[in-house]
Amino acid sequence: MKARIKHVLRRARYAAIGAAVGAAVGSVFSRNAASTGGAIGAMVGATVADTQDTATTYLDEARESEFGPFSSDQSNNN
Template identity: 75%
Template sequence: MKSRIKHVLLRARYAAIGAAIGAAIGSVFSRNAASTGGAIGGLIGATVADTRDSASSFLDEAKEKEFSPLSEGDEEQH
């Protein structure tokens, strides 16, 4: 349950940041563009949060595994 709440809050934070950036960029052009930019930025922020979360969980899983070298003779020979 704790990890689910953490995931939801991370996604909300990224969506809010994306919406703020999108609205700021859109406001340069017009009021309607600011609204559209905020909506698109929120979607992008939520997508980035999901991608980052899945990538970090993949990296954590990879760090836990112990990888053996492909061959034992990889050392430099002089």
């Protein structure tokens, strides 16, 4: 449950940042462009958050399969 909440909050944060950047760029042109830029920026931000989360998962799985699991339990046994 904690991981799910973390994922949702990360996605919301990236969407908010994307919306702010998109609206700022769009505001240079007009109000309508600011609104559209904010909406597109939010979608891009949410997509980036999902892609980053997926890429991180794949990288962690690849590291564990190639190098073995990284856990502190092995270092404490010595």
